[in-house]
Amino acid sequence: MQEFIDPFLDISHFSFDEIGSTNDEAFNLSQDREVDCFFVIAKKQSNGRGRRGRQWVSEKGNLYCSAFLKKPASAEKCSQLSFVTVVALGWALCELEPSSITHFHYKWPNDLLWNGAKLAGLLLEARPHEKGLNVVVGLGVNCKSFPEKTPYTATSLVQEEVNIDAERLFQTFKRAFIEALKIWNKGHNFNFFRDEWLKKAAGLGKEIIVRLDNEEIIGIFKTIDKEGRLILKLFDGTIRKISAGDVFFPAIKG
């Protein structure tokens, strides 16, 4: 493991050639550190984890990083950080490749799609700490390769002919994320990120399919609320507020 300190931000990142999961390592490292924020990055993960208990295939060449945040906000606002993080990733992509803005969209709850396929995913985990929550936000971006046979079609930057490697993306993302945290202001300014996210939301105003653990619901994707829940209008007019699930878009019949 090597520790680097960003001279502008005065924030450390711990870099590994290979690790089980950067999310797990971030929680481990936090135990003997009294800092509010640091990052963990790995070239490869042997036990990369995705949302809803899924595996995150973690070959060399992609970005695997996690940010540790010590009690970043009151407990009920911590989940907002997944929107803050994915918007910061959008900013980083635009900074490195301005034409990105025409290619990517955010898919609820916290994926980033490129030309409709999944480029990046995010796993937010929280653990109780002194009457609050410590949070780790893990980000996986397919820079070089992408897995086949995933529930949702994936892609990579190389596949999309975009020349941004994992290290460069990490450096830019890290600064965008720290800037985003300042604007978010412990959740007092979530509306800003809600608006940013909605501007680029995939499927907004359209029919979507949401798969829950034991149910599949179809409806119109109206918006997200101030807790980040997906607001779906069913065909009988009822409104469902959804906290966790997987979104799919119906194939357009031509």
Ligand code: BTN
């Ligand atoms: C998903 O879309 O299911 C979320 C994927 C999150 C993957 C990242 S890679 C870095 C961090 N470490 C992990 O084990 N998972 C997250």
